Amino acid sequence: MAQPVGTSWSQGVFGELAAPLSKVIPKCIVRAHERARDGHQGVHTQTLEAYGHGLHASQYEELAAGLAELPGATPMRLQARTVMVVTGQVLYPIRYAKRDVPVTAARLRRAVGFRADLIRRHGPEPMQAELDLGLEELQEHDYHNDLNQLDPNFSLVLLAYACSMDRGVLRLEWGDAELRRGDRHLLWHHHEALELPDAPGSA
Template sequence: MGDLSASSSWSRSVFGELAVPLAKLIPECIGRAHERARDGHRGVGTQTLEAYGHGLHASQYEELAAGLADLPGVTAVRLQARTVMVVAGQVLYPIRYAKRDVPVTVARLRRAVGLRADLIRRHGPEPMQGELDLGLEGLQEQEFHKDLGQLDPDVGLVLLAYACAMGSGVMRLEWGDAELRRGDRHLLWHHHEPLALPDARRSA
């Protein structure tokens, strides 16, 4: 999974000196979110995994907000009733892309529309291949989710993509930037790299 003490040229170029502490803190936050969701499921005692899934979705934001709050220059923004952290001019946005250990390159969004898709299209990297927009940039801007008006248009986006299941814990966690073409759910990664998972977080 890589060495926590080492950061790539990409992460250093994005986060500077914060790359190393972020590479340590983010896996710890996602691991705690899994543990909270797992414990919540056990407390409810249902046969389905609804409690785990809903708990993980909520706790991933809460753990990142708490775990990253003391970093220099960090700010918090509320998007669709969730607190999202902005570090070094980058929105850190968690996405559980799989329930089994598969590469992040297979990641797809559940929906091609909505806040998450709009966030990636508005704040993700410039498309590798230009799209034909017929000069409708202004119209496209109006179509973005209203909550994105709280973000500076120049803010970037770093996705925290992870594979996680109740019984297996966090199996894979990577960060990077990806584009999302209009009408598509498949993420096209420009950069992605693994983050080391503390052994304690691997256990269910």
């Protein structure tokens, strides 16, 4: 079950930065939604393409801008996006749903590719170790080439949120999760709810 923000997992990972991060990150995600919504309204399309593409791009930009002044925060370019690393933790946003469903229901769109490889390489150690079939070396070479830019000792913190254009950001949690090979379902080791700010479009 999710634990209150600022206890155990988040403090253990970020120390004194857990509190400021827990305040800044929700504001960044809400602002990203607002920018994407405004972009959609500006182009007047009947589909949500402008919103989806805008949200994908603006989530990274807002996190980079919002976290830039925090001690130890470092920007890195991955997949043509700026991803923030704080105290050796890669902060990676994922919109996992368009409606208010638990983060434990989160699934990736694809079981392969950059995002899946990022989680498998930098996520927590699997709860159940895979059978030793001599595949360890193969798995190391199987990762997406762009991951070579990341220190292999970095860990991954997922910023998982449910959001829709009409209702805004419905739920936001951070934590660490594993992704088994060939699977799209995230298995959370820890996850904590982040409080959303009272802002237009956040509910």
